Amino acid sequence: MVLRPPGLGVLTGRRLAVWGDPIDHSISPRVHAAAYRVLGLDWEYGRERVDEASFAARLAALGERWRGLSLTMPLKGVAFAAAETRDRSAELTGAVNTLLLEPGGPRGFNTDVGGIVRALAEEGVAAAARARIVGAGATATSALVALWSIGAREVEVVARRTEAVTPLRGLGERLGVTVTAAGFDAPRLDPVDLTVATLPGGATVTDAAAAALAASGGPLLDVVYGHWPTVLSQAWERAGATAWTGAGMLLHQAVLQVRVFTQGDPAAVLPAEDDVVAAMRSALVGD
Structure with missing residues (x-):
């Protein structure tokens, strides 16, 4: 399956990661990987320890291979500041947990809401x-x-x-x-x-x-x-x-992140979304 969502044709990056400190406990790589397998996307989703002090430099160093980031504690505030544009949930909360890395600058979203x-x-x-x-x-x-x-x-x-x-x-x-x-x-x-x-x-x-x-x-x-x-x-x-x-919240905020990374919009339903959610849920519980 090849996704060609409107407005994201300029994005060629296939690398994604969750950043935070601490981060070793995060199961986001497993959950996201399950989604991209169902969608037929050969994308890489990693996990990196990044603190507030190093965030700006690490973000600036990302190249064109990068597509987006998931952010956890304590980075949601600095991610908000780094975003060129933000969705309404991010604007209301002052927090960004998702960055879509577009050529014009990062777009910020809060999928926790x-x-x-x-x-x-x-x-x-x-x-x-x-x-x-x-x-x-x-x-x-x-x-x-x-x-x-x-x-x-x-x-x-x-x-x-x-x-x-x-x-x-x-x-x-x-x-x-x-x-x-x-x-x-x-x-x-x-x-x-x-x-x-x-x-x-x-x-x-x-x-x-x-x-x-x-x-x-x-x-x-x-x-x-x-x-x-x-x-x-x-x-x-x-x-x-x-x-x-909180498993349900963790699952569904990740589903909305996948929508952002693939289609640029947390409201845009994924192809075969029921299958994607089922695979992510299975990965979440370790099946």
């Missing part, structure tokens, strides 16, 4: 009026935009430092979402339709705090994948509630 939305939809969650985000780090911004896109207009952010919620409150004002802050020691949490946890794997949460969140949180999407089960997912299980791993 769509990855969250698609993962929730796959679990039957297409709407939520009131939601909660646990954690106020970089991923929380993508979670807020994703929740807004499925109809949430009230979002509570639970954070260790409530002042860390200030940027999210500002983004909420731009979106028309009322963002409130709560600490992990909040004596009472009002019920919400859905919780998205954005804490890193291994984050410390007391059993009491986890139980309070589970009791009022609706179903849980925990973006963690490799450190499962998490303290929060175990609390949801004890409460008899539903908790989903």
